[in-house]
Amino acid sequence: MQNVAILPDSSDQAIADWLFDRLTAALASADGAIAITVPGGSTPFPILAELARRPLDWSRIAIWPGDDRIVPEDHPASNIGRIRALLEPVGARVVALSEGAVPPHFAIAWLGMGGDGHIASLFPNTDPRADDPLALRRLTPDPLPPEAPFDRLSLTIPALLNSDAVIFVIRGEDKRALFEAAVRSEHDLPVARLLGAAHQPVTCFA
Numbered sequence: 001m002q003n004v005a006i007l008p009d010s011s012d013q014a015i016a017d018w019l020f021d022r023l024t025a026a027l028a029s030a031d032g033a034i035a036i037t038v039p040g041g042s043t044p045f046p047i048l049a050e051l052a053r054r055p056l057d058w059s060r061i062a063i064w065p066g067d068d069r070i071v072p073e074d075h076p077a078s079n080i081g082r083i084r085a086l087l088e089p090v091g092a093r094v095v096a097l098s099e100g101a102v103p104p105h106f107a108i109a110w111l112g113m114g115g116d117g118h119i120a121s122l123f124p125n126t127d128p129r130a131d132d133p134l135a136l137r138r139l140t141p142d143p144l145p146p147e148a149p150f151d152r153l154s155l156t157i158p159a160l161l162n163s164d165a166v167i168f169v170i171r172g173e174d175k176r177a178l179f180e181a182a183v184r185s186e187h188d189l190p191v192a193r194l195l196g197a198a199h200q201p202v203t204c205f206a
Helices: 012-029 044-052 079-090 173-183 190-197
Strands: 004-007 034-038 061-065 067-069 108-111 136-139 152-155 166-169 202-205
Touching: 004 173, 012 034, 012 044, 012 108, 012 166, 012 202, 044 079, 061 079, 067 079, 173 190
Parallel strands: 004 202, 034 061, 034 108, 108 166, 166 202
Antiparallel strands: 067 152, 136 152
């Protein structure tokens, strides 16, 4: 895949700088608002906190989670609750996933990846398809992660790829090796299916 760049040893600040530059350019080229989708889990929030300090016109940016656990927003496992707490104070419009929601075109689709190759909540057992007719699905991971044993709402591969750019932030040598194998089409895990269908530049901070 010629459109994938892997940038090793990237600090949270360097990733925030990259996001700031891309969002600044996207805002400059748009007449109105733009949208991005961001992952949950522990990795993105220090980066988002760094980004929140940057001088962006947050009132023109809609933030969508790529997936979420079906729990109340004040539950510790809720992605949307944490995103709201961090980015609504700076003026961003944070959009919770709901069944029937219609995701927009994203300036940036930011993804993480699990050790089993899942992206968003598209786990291997859910058999995600690059030609999924739906943009959003309710899913049950199998096995359920013990740290978050909940059903999920997740954007699908087509919804994630309705974007100008895709970025991954992954940590650890094992995950990096799995991602690199996906780039080489050496397996059929969800991350490989998305990369195989991607038409836009993909940047992986590893």
